[in-house]
Amino acid sequence: MSKLLESFQCDLNGEKIDIPIYHSPSPQRKKMCLSYHPNQLKAFVKTPQRISKKTMVEFLQKHLLWLKDQVFKFGVQCKPQKFEDGTYFLFKGNTIKLEHHESFKKKIFFTCENICKIECPKDLVDRYMRKWMVEQTRIFATERSVLYAEKIQKKISAIRIKDVKTRWGSCSTLGNLNYNWRLIMVPEAVFDYVCAHEVSHLMHMNHSKEFWDQVKKFVTKETITYSKNWLEIHKKQIYQWG
Incomplete structure (x- = not known):
């Protein structure tokens, strides 16, 4: 499972864009690598299973210039998105992570500055979030x-x-x-x-x-x-x- 490592802010045509960077460990992997996914507006640091955060951050710092070049080269290539657990979306200009909790009740709330939680049946997450966004x-x-x-x-x-x-x-x-x-x-x-x-x-x-x-x-x-x-x-x- 990929976990958020940190967020990289990049200037694209004079505007600041936040690129969330995830840590994706694998027991089969021998070396670290960094990849950029323009269609998801995300980057991934792929590493061996056991590695310290300090090592990952140092690796990331050495390759930030490469990541910046990738953002400039590919920009943001979009594909249809829907709201679901783990989705990152914009709300009033801020990058927000959506967390879903299974429940028969419908409830949407912010737990902190960049986390939005929705409680409802899983198959209704996208519908309820869109309805809520429309109302906002x-x-x-x-x-x-x-x-x-x-x-x-x-x-x-x-x-x-x-x-x-x-x-x-x-x-x-x-x-x-x-x-x-x-x-x-x-x-x-x-x-x-x-x-x-x-x-x-x-x-x-x-x-x-x-x-x-x-x-x-x-x-x-x-x-x-x-x-x-x-x-x-x-x-x-x-x-x-x-």
């Missing part, structure tokens, strides 16, 4: 959208959370705001920008100078730039959650 998106989107709408004295007809892979949000001529359920995975500042962006469309149904001037009244120019870059860099990683 709804809560944040509603709070921020209402706040911004009140500032410009505009009424929101409805806020809907949708499963789309073409846009992060949208605003209809009827005043309906639509948000991608995966937005709860992005940093709060980025989610906040998306809300500011869509609410600004209540005044300007275009991307004119007037529209962007309105967005800048809600969030700073630096936040806009940071958010656009973050979404562009991480969109493949986010959209792997089909």
Whole structure:
């Protein structure tokens, strides 16, 4: 069984990405090796069965440059992901590990900063986690959208959370705001920008100078730039959650 050894933070196009590094021991293995799995956004230190953590860390330190090169070379190659025991996912920009405990009751909670536990039947983990993530998106989107709408004295007809892979949000001529359920995975500042962006469309149904001037009244120019870059860099990683 692979266990988390440590996390490696790498700069990819100016953005920091956390790469969890796992220890994978094997009684058949004679030497240590390091591998990177871009489709899982994970790295593995494969070692003989008995080896000290100090030795592993020293080996890892010597090969961090190689790992960094692999991240730059292959980036993040995504495949469809689902929530299950041991899954790593993003929540408000942070890398979270999901731990499942078999139970007939449904309960989702954080035990510490980067561990989320779900208690439910095993075959319902993915369904319950997605439903919970959608609700967390709804809560944040509603709070921020209402706040911004009140500032410009505009009424929101409805806020809907949708499963789309073409846009992060949208605003209809009827005043309906639509948000991608995966937005709860992005940093709060980025989610906040998306809300500011869509609410600004209540005044300007275009991307004119007037529209962007309105967005800048809600969030700073630096936040806009940071958010656009973050979404562009991480969109493949986010959209792997089909």
